[in-house]
Amino acid sequence: MKKLISIVLVAAMALSMVACGGASSSAPASTGASSEAASTAASGEATSGKEITVGMITDVGGVNDRSFNQTSWEGLQALAEENPNIKVSYLESKTDADYSANIETYLSEGTDLIICVGYMLAEATKVAAEANPDQLFAIIDDSSIDLPNVACLMFSQAEASYLVGIVAGLATETNTVGYVQGMVSDSMNQFGCGFIAGVKSVNPEATVLQFNANNFGDPTGGNTAATDMITKGADVVFHAAGATGNGVIEACKANGVYAIGVDTDQAPLAPETVITSAMKRVDIAAQDISLAVANGTFTPGVHLYSLENGGVDLSPTRDLLTDEMLTAVEDAKAKIIAGEVQVPSTPEELGDGLFTLK
Structure with a gap:
């Protein structure tokens, strides 16, 4: 440690x-x-x-x-x-x-x-x-x-995604958030399952729009997907889509809504737009x-x-996070590490047909 x-x-x-x-x-x-x-x-x-x-x-x-x-x-x-x-x-x-x-x-x-x-x-x-x-x-x-x-x-990665899901669930004012995934696979699905679970843990009534880009190198496609979600009411969009996600961030910036980055701290890409990122070290x-x-x-x-050994976490840039968000995230981290909260990493564990990507 x-x-x-x-x-x-x-x-x-x-x-x-x-x-x-x-x-x-x-x-x-x-x-x-x-x-x-x-x-x-x-x-x-x-x-x-x-x-x-x-x-x-x-x-x-x-x-x-x-x-x-x-x-x-x-x-x-x-x-x-x-x-x-x-x-x-x-x-x-x-x-x-x-x-x-x-x-x-x-x-x-x-x-x-x-x-x-x-x-x-x-x-x-x-x-x-x-x-x-x-x-x-x-x-x-x-x-x-x-x-x-x-x-x-x-x-x-489901653990880090759960934390940013909490942020999204508390940040949304429309009760609608979005999620863009680079490709459907057991590994990638962990991001979506963790995110949806995190959103629902603090905002059970929230709707999570979902899109499979089927590409990690298509910023234009990411932009189009996020823009469509925004027109449907999403005011926070999380991506786990590599370079495709750069287009997601651009769309959120252009429309004045929050984006959530992935893998590293993506706040420098759009400091007033990227509210947080699900970091994987x-x-x-x-x-x-x-x-x-x-x-x-x-x-x-x-x-x-994992969260326990510092291998995943919320990104260190937290200027846009409220005290309520930070408190909720820290509480969730402690419970996950203690084994009191089990973060779902598969659609089956998430349940209720909440994960809809194919």
């Missing part, structure tokens, strides 16, 4: 932007900087001095998605600034077909650790890991790969697993980041 808290404090200072495809012909394996990577200070743990290389592969949202991918990359960059023995780089995936090609690029270069960002890379990661048992992999947001050379970095997870490889302590299997 002490170790992860120290990671959170330092990594939060390092981040200044927000993130959720093989590389183009002009983008070599070291695209985006082969900066040297980070966080002895952040983790409170000295590295062994062993020189390693870490290669990160984005999903189709790209490294500048201001959400999931970007946050992961910024975590590695922050790590590199503190640990000259760790070299980091990234490859962008423009389409699904690029996942395997990008993995092959890093395999051919002898990269020590390959970090695949997002469950959409799961199949390509599993195939490559099975074929290359001596190669270490990490995948963010997928726990389906049970291999001795794969670490699955998972987050209790993917930056810390990327740092942790990289340091483990450098120190020879890599362990496969699921590594879970």
